[in-house]
Amino acid sequence: MPHLAGSCDCGRKIHFPKNATIGTQWKCYTCGKVWTLSEHGEKPLHSKGSKAPPTSPQTVTSNNCFVVTATFGTPYAEEVIKYRHFRDKWLNRSFFGRTFIHMYYYVGPVLAEYIKRNPFWRRVMAVILGNLAKFLPKVD
Structure with missing residues (x-):
């Protein structure tokens, strides 16, 4: 029996088989987007630009980087x-x-939703956040 993993952006429900492994990909037959099974198995992640799940503990402990993720x-x-x-x-x-x-x-989820819905601001934020990321300390 397939496991309901979430919904595609187009609204179609996405189901993964119970034996699916992290990184397994499926295509939404309604809109054609490709999805990758996340580490927790309950939410699909869009595969565009995605990388393998992180292995170091500090990158998995909390996932609330709303604006940068958006x-x-x-x-x-x-x-x-x-x-x-x-x-x-x-x-x-x-x-x-x-x-x-x-x-x-408190503010991040609202900003992230706005950025997701506005391609212009998404591009602007990608330039700003991408350039600032160059100055952040390296990940251990």
Whole structure:
């Protein structure tokens, strides 16, 4: 019996077989998008620009990089992993960093939804966040 994994952007339900492994891909027969099974198995990830699931613990512990993920289209993008690492290893160390994270969790989902729906702002944010990511510390 297939496992309901989520919905495609077009609204069609996506089902993966129970024996599917991480990285297995399926094509939505309604719109043609290709999806990849995520590490948790409950949500499909769009395969465009996606990479293999991260293996280091610090990149898996929390996945709430809303704006960066919306900008780059996948939580496995190199930039998303760098921002997540920066948040987990640097921002969490200080009171001001934790305050910023708390405010970001309040505003981030709204901004991310806006970026997802507006290709112009998605491109603008990709340039800004991509260039800023060059200055972030390397992932261990």
